[in-house]
Amino acid sequence: xxxxxxxxxxxxxxxxxxxxxxxxxxxxxxxxxxxxxxxxxxxxxxxxxxxxxxxxxxxxxxxxxxxxxxxxxxxxxxxxxxxxxxxxxxxxxxxxxxxxxxxxxxxxxxxxxxxxxxxxxxxxxxxxxxxxxxxxxxxxxxxxxxxxxxxxxxxxxxxxxxxxxxxxxxxxxxxxxxxxxxxxxxxxxxxxxxxxxxxxxxxxxxxxxxxxxxxxxxxxxxxxxxxxxxxxxxxxxxxxxxxxxxxxxxxxxxxxxxxxxxxxxxxxxxxxxxxxxxxxxxxxxxxxxxxxxxxxxxxxxxxxxxxxxxxxxxxxxxxxxxxxxxxxxxxxxxxxxxxxxxxxxxxxxxxxxxxxxxxxxxxxxxxxxxxxxxxxxxxxxxxxxxxxxxxxxxxxxxxxxxxxxxxxxxxxxxxxxxxxxxxxxxxxxxxxxxxxxxxxxxxxxxxxxxxxxxxxxxxxxxxxxxxxxxxxxxxxxxxxxxxxxxxxxxxxxxxxxxx
Numbered sequence: 001x002x003x004x005x006x007x008x009x010x011x012x013x014x015x016x017x018x019x020x021x022x023x024x025x026x027x028x029x030x031x032x033x034x035x036x037x038x039x040x041x042x043x044x045x046x047x048x049x050x051x052x053x054x055x056x057x058x059x060x061x062x063x064x065x066x067x068x069x070x071x072x073x074x075x076x077x078x079x080x081x082x083x084x085x086x087x088x089x090x091x092x093x094x095x096x097x098x099x100x101x102x103x104x105x106x107x108x109x110x111x112x113x114x115x116x117x118x119x120x121x122x123x124x125x126x127x128x129x130x131x132x133x134x135x136x137x138x139x140x141x142x143x144x145x146x147x148x149x150x151x152x153x154x155x156x157x158x159x160x161x162x163x164x165x166x167x168x169x170x171x172x173x174x175x176x177x178x179x180x181x182x183x184x185x186x187x188x189x190x191x192x193x194x195x196x197x198x199x200x201x202x203x204x205x206x207x208x209x210x211x212x213x214x215x216x217x218x219x220x221x222x223x224x225x226x227x228x229x230x231x232x233x234x235x236x237x238x239x240x241x242x243x244x245x246x247x248x249x250x251x252x253x254x255x256x257x258x259x260x261x262x263x264x265x266x267x268x269x270x271x272x273x274x275x276x277x278x279x280x281x282x283x284x285x286x287x288x289x290x291x292x293x294x295x296x297x298x299x300x301x302x303x304x305x306x307x308x309x310x311x312x313x314x315x316x317x318x319x320x321x322x323x324x325x326x327x328x329x330x331x332x333x334x335x336x337x338x339x340x341x342x343x344x345x346x347x348x349x350x351x352x353x354x355x356x357x358x359x360x361x362x363x364x365x366x367x368x369x370x371x372x373x374x375x376x377x378x379x380x381x382x383x384x385x386x387x388x389x390x391x392x393x394x395x396x397x398x399x400x401x402x403x404x405x406x407x408x409x410x411x412x413x414x415x416x417x418x419x420x421x422x423x424x425x426x427x428x429x430x431x432x433x434x435x436x437x438x439x440x441x442x443x444x445x446x447x448x449x450x451x452x453x454x455x456x457x458x459x460x461x462x463x464x465x466x467x468x469x470x471x472x473x474x475x476x477x478x479x480x481x482x483x484x485x486x487x488x489x490x491x492x493x494x495x496x497x498x499x
Contacts (some may be wrong), residue, residue, distance in 0.1 A: 002076050002148045004327045007081040011331055012164060015338075017433075018179040019168025028483065039178060041265040043195050045272025047178050050185035052084070052247075052273075058188070058333050059141040062316070063309030064229070065287025066294075069219030071230035073468065079134040079240025080247070085244035085274050088249070092266050094427045106347070107419060108355040114426045115434040118359055123438070125355035127418045127445070128251055131348050133411020134346070135389065136342065139397050141310070142337040148314050149330040158397050162390040169345045172384050180342060184335040185276070192279050196268035199289040208292040210437055215291060229468040239474040240394035246477055248477045249419040250412065251347035252340075289314040298353040345386055353381035406469060410452060413473035417444040421484050422475060429488040429496065436484055444480030448473045 064072040095110070104110035108128060112121025139161055146157035168180065168470050202208050220222045223236050228237040248254055257266055271377050301308045311332075316325050361368070421440035423433045450468070451458075454467030465471045 001151055003324060004330070005061050007327060007331045008150065008334070011335060013336075014183060015060045015180050016164075016168055018183060019193070021179055022275035023113055029075035030355050034276070036095060039259045041260055042272055043178060043182055043369045044256055044259050044274060045266075046182055047183040047343075048253065048269065048273045049276035049280060050188055051340050052251055052277055053188065053254075053283075053340075056137060056141070057280055058071075058283060059145060059286050059313050059337065060137065060310055060408075062290065063312040065284050066312040067202050067223050067287075067291050067309050068227040068230050069263055069288065069347035070222060071213070071224040071227060071236045072126075074222060074320060075230050075236045075240040077281040079237050081278060081281045082242035083241035084247055084277070085270075086271055087248040088273070091248060091423065092257040093256060093263050094191060095254055095423070096120055096260070096263070097129065099258050100261075105354055106351045107249070107254060107423070108351055111384055111419075111422045111426065112355065114424065115432075115437070116383070117434055118362065119366055120422070120434060121355045122359045123365075123441075124419065124422075125359065126349050127415060127441075128348060128351045128355075130196075130411045130415040131344055132389070132392070134408045135344055135393050136396050137408025138337050138341045138344070139393050142334055142341070144310055145330050145333045145337070145396065149327065149334070151316075154376035155398065158394050161338070161341075162394055165341050165343065166386050166390040169342050169349075180338075184332075184338065187335050189279065191329050192283055194325075194329070195317075195320075196279070199418040202289050202320075205292075208230035208289075211292050212288075227465070229465055229471075231465050234466040234474075235471045236466050239468065241469040242477050243413060243470040244473040246413070246416040246420050248474065249416045249423050251415075253349055254423070255347065273315060275376060286316055288310055293319045327453055345389065348389065349385040352385045353378040357381040357463025406416050406467075406480055409469040417448050417473055417476050417480070418442075420444070421480055424490050425484060428485075429492050432488050433491070436487060440480040440484040444476040447479055451475060 008121045026150045036121065043110040061072075061076050066078060070331040098104075098114065099110050102110065102113040104113055108124035111124055112118055137157065143154050146160065147154060151156075152160070173472075212220070218226050218227070223233055224230050225232075232495060256269070260266060260269065291310050294312065298315050298319075299308055299311050300306065301311075314330070317329050317333075320326075321329065358381075361377070380394065418441045421444065422434075425437050425440075449472075450467055451466055451472040455462075455464065464475075
């Protein structure tokens with residue numbers, strides 16, 4: 001326990017110092033939101049990988065692989081990876097060029113300026129608040145590891161996490177996010193190599209394969225017919241690909257393209273990201289490896305006695321490595337979760353300040369504040385939003401949802417479903433109807449939430465895995481994007497590309 005506190009304290013001090021360096025380079029709202037375009041593509045690539053591979057990848061998702069087997073790994077790991085990288089390549093170049101021309105700071109800001117509508121920007125600023133669900137997932141994952149590592153209560157873990165991460169983001173903004181993510185990213189790479197190396201070594205032992213042979217056959221199949229989440233090829237592969245592509249439209253992901261100044265830099269950071277993120281995705285196999293050394297009884301909650309699949313990664317690491325190695329890895333797992341948490345906090349606070357608060361001021365008090373005064377107000381508002389988010393997250397996380405992974409997915413998938421139609425259509429086509437993309441945004445999001453919460457009741461014999469948020473999100477995405485894309489293509493093909 002003493003070693004854990006020493007290492008964790010060193011991590012806190014190092015991260016705080018990097019946050020201070022970020023503070024020294026943050027002198028206005030623009031630099032707080034996206035920096036000054038002077039970041040290295042290598043730095044941006046590692047930062048993006050660290051931001052994308054969060055507590056879900058390192059802590060939560062291996063539990064799904066433990067429960068549902070190979071199908072869960074193929075969905076959450078490989079299919080999501082392919083869709084994510086493909087969409088990142090498709091969107092990033094034009095998003096950067098158009099964003100630079102429009103001087104956009106956030107995704108809602110980009111959308112509002114692309115379609116020439118403050119109301120559209122305001123709409124997405126409100127939708128962005130759904131990212132709160134993912135923040136709860138991250139904080140919950142951090143708390144799980146911190147309780148095991150430091151022997152503290154959930155209450156204490158929440159206080160440490162929220163005060164520390166909110167604090168360095170509050171002062172350093174994007175630069176603090178990038179600088180700290182570089183440290184966190186390299187720590188994550190080292191630990192990933194260690195865990196993957198152990199897993200590959202474990203697979204060469206006879207005992208491991210004897211244990212795997214005793215598992216139910218569906219655990220080793222490409223599709224798990226008995227799973228509530230991955231019971232066919234659509235839910236496992238198609239949904240994984242589509243939701244991976246949609247996740248690029250998260251507020252802290254696509255805006256990384258605005259951190260650099262050239263298409264060449266975009267190309268370089270995507271290449272770096274693709275390699276590092278693939279390594280992180282391989283960590284989900286730990287859920288499969290865990291069957292060799294972790295029994296289901298070890299995953300029961302000590303207080304309630306209920307099975308907790310969220311504990312798989314932590315218990316696996318405890319069994320696989322000596323205490324001192326487990327301690328080092330656990331500190332890095334905390335870093336992994338914090339690396340995404342700080343990016344989300346920067347994104348959601350910036351969007352709320354720039355696209356909600358400033359938009360409302362312009363709507364109800366037009367002409368009262370100059371552009372410079374608005375930016376100063378946005379800067380202050382972003383700090384206030386951070387504090388409010390921290391307080392709300394604390395109270396929700398005191399009694400976290402049963403499956404943090406599903407809770408986070410439902411909310412963040414709704415957010416990206418709203419953002420995909422205007423972003424994709426706005427980048428691919430020059431002649432796009434704002435009304436059409438707005439309708440597609442509402443339709444996709446409504447179908448996702450409607451099918452997730454009521455699909456089983458409405459279609460009890462369909463065989464569709466409505467319990468998998470990736471499936472409901474994919475159905476919403478296809479239904480909203482297909483007619484929108486065909487209409488935009490038809491308009492541009494027959495009426496020209498004039499906006």
